[in-house]
Every structure is written in structure tokens, then in C-alpha cells.
Amino acid sequence: MKHLLQLIFIPLLLGAAAGAGAAGEPIVLNDDCPPGFELTAGHCELRSLYQMYPSLQDAGVGGLKTGLPQWRDGFTPQQTDLGRYLFFDPVLSRDGTVSCATCHAPDKGFSDGLGRSVGINGSVLPRSAPTLWNVAFLNSFFWDGRATSLEGQMLGPLFDKHEMGSDPQLLLETLNGLPAYRQLFAQAYPEDFVAADAQIRLDQVYAAIAAFQVTLISLNSRYDQYAHGYADALTEPEIEGLNIFRSFVARCAECHTPPLFTNQQIAVLGTPEPVGMPFDPGAEVPLNEPTQRGGFKVPTLRNIELTAPYMHSGRFATLREAVAFYTGGRGHAVPEGEELKIHWHIWEPNLTDEELDRLVDFLKTLTDESFKPEPPRQLPSGLGLVHFEVADAGDINNGEEDHE
């Protein structure tokens, strides 16, 4: 299969003093917290109406006024802003062509619009890029849940030869070789940069990128206004969709539990792979547990409208197709010869076309990008932001509409 995706790398020449501002000014890190966070004793703390509500245990599944699970916050404004530069900077990759934002682009719901992501040298990855919205609340990462922290997760993309292709030594040499980065790390970690010859450390790199990621909060959608008590925030058809979503028949909320729209568990659904792709064993591998074969982490449905195509494999091009999967019958897409232990909430709800339409109407009320961060205007490395184009968006689903 020929992939028509092209990476176009545009180096921006900023003159001899790489990393200095366009006018030669050094970059000064932001000393304000991002929106949704309050500066408290020098650290940014999350503020959300959901913090007023009882926990899931007390409120019960499917309740609208349900509190948030544990979250990460408490980084300084400077660490968060440094993380933003690192997140967008392709200098972190072996050949300077791939940044985190290549596959987690703010304008694509922090995903990439592809069924399967594309890394360094055009390598096509086995799975699709999940959104990064609300990762602050997650306790496991990757589709198969194999990482347990943001810091542990990012070792994957940074050092995988198909993603960014770097290695710890190269990454440190690169960053320490750039005076602009040494200067920024000194702003973000002043206590570590007292000595004139202090060097950037890996744990600082990971912490800063994590600090940036935890600021990607999306909890101000029209659905949220409704949940907080503004009855007019949703239309009649959308409320109908919400009620189907929470119903005992559709059971969506059992796994996609508000307010995050994920219960963070692994579930075996039996979603199909793209035509021609081998079966993905999912969580069976990291858990070493045959009953979890074909199991994937329940993804958030926040900003789901923005992150087509859907599922771990990007198998479904539209939200309507993804939702219709659930009414196709238990195990209907499991390949011959696979015996999967499909989750007991996956049954045959026999939803009508209208009900599927209402579910889609409802899912679109979960869109909220009000706290979307700005990409940096210029990068400390002097490289340009990475741009990429999908020449033929139809290619992402491998062109097939097979619902076997």
C-alpha cells in the first residue's frame, strides 16, 4: 500500500544566533499559568467546577455532576512553557524532522488525522495517535495501557527508531549544544543551574514536556455547561443522544464514563483492523494475559469530533461508522480463528438509525478547544515548525467500507 503522506521540512534560518528571537532577543518563558490553572505559591493548580462534585464512587456511573479522578498539576509556569517549546521542536528527533506535534497537532485535536501515524523517514506505525486532551487525568497510557506515567510514556516516541529515532545521549548532546535551550532550562529549573557549567538533564526534559501536556484541559464544552446546570446548552436531539448514551440499552457510559468519558479500563470489543492488516493483540502483550487479547484502553470521547479516523487502528473514517460498530452484534467483526473474551457490556443494543444519529449529535457536544495552546512563534533550535500534508485523506481507511 502506497502511503501518500509527505513530510515537508522547512528550516527557518534565523541567522547565526540560533534560538534567539527573530530580532535576536533571547526567549523569556511565560510567568503566567495557562488558562484553567491558578498560580499558587509559584505553581500552577487546576481549577474546574468538577472539583466541587463528589467522586465517581459516591455519585455513581453516568451521573453528570461527578468529580474528576486524580490529576497531575503543580508545575511552574516556566516549566510548562519550556515544555511547549520542546513539544513543538523537531530538534528532539534524530534528523530534526519530527516533533511530538507532528503526530499530536493542536489543530487536529492533538492527533494527526491519520489511521496510522507516520514517524521518522516515513515509517508507518501500527496504531493511530490518540488525542492528548485531558491526559492529566489518565493513569495509563497507550492503547494497550503499557505505560503508567507521562514521563514513562514519552520514552516510547522519543527513542523509537520509527517515531523520533533519538537516543538519550544524542538528545542531551543536542539540547546542551544549543545555548538557547540551556538558557531556557536555566529559567525553568533555576535551582539546578546555579553553577555556570550546569548541564540539561533528561528528567528535566521529561518533566517539562509532561508539564505542558497536563495543561491540555478540555472541560468547557456545551455538554459541560449542561452538566453544570444550564439546561439550554444542549438542543433536544442532543439531550436525546445523551440519554441514549447513558441508557441501560446502549451502555456507552459504563465505559465512557463522565466527566472524562473514559473509565480508564481495558476492554475487549473486537473492533476490526483495516483491510489487510494483521490482528492487533492489544493489551494481551503488556499484561501477558490471554483474556485481554484484543483489549484496548477505553479512549476519552472528549473532542472526539476532531480526531477522525477512529479506534486503535483508525479503521472507521467517521463518527457515525464508529458508533454503528456497537450495534453490529457482539463479536461481529472478530476475524475467523480468534476467540476473544468480549466485554459483557458489548451486546446487541439494536439501535435504530435515528438513535445512532442522536448519539453522534451528542458526541459533537463534547468539543471544547477553549484552552488550546498557541504553537511557539519560533523555536529555540532555530528549526521551523513541522508541516505535513495528507495528499489523499481517503487513503487513511484503506479505501474500504467492509463491515464484515
Ligand code: HEC
Ligand atoms: C510518529 C508519531 C508520533 C510522535 C512523533 C509522537 N507520538 Fe505520541 N503517540 C503516537 C501513537 C501512534 C500513539 C499510540 C501508540 C500505541 O498505543 O501503541 C501515541 C500515544 C501517546 C500518548 C498516550 C495517550 C493515551 O491516551 O494513552 C501520549 C501521552 C503521547 N503519545 C505523547 C507524545 C509526546 C509527548 C511526544 C513527543 C515526545 C509524542 N507523543 C510523539 C504517535 C506519535
Ligand code: HEC
Ligand atoms: C465495554 C466498554 C465500552 C462500551 C460499553 C462502549 N465503548 Fe466505545 N470504546 C471502548 C474501547 C475499548 C474503545 C477502543 C477500541 C479500539 O480501539 O479497538 C472504544 C472506542 C470508541 C470510539 C472511538 C474513539 C477513538 O478515539 O477512536 C467511539 C466514538 C466510541 N467508542 C463510542 C461509544 C459509544 C457511542 C458507545 C455506546 C453505544 C460505546 N462507545 C460503548 C469501550 C467501550
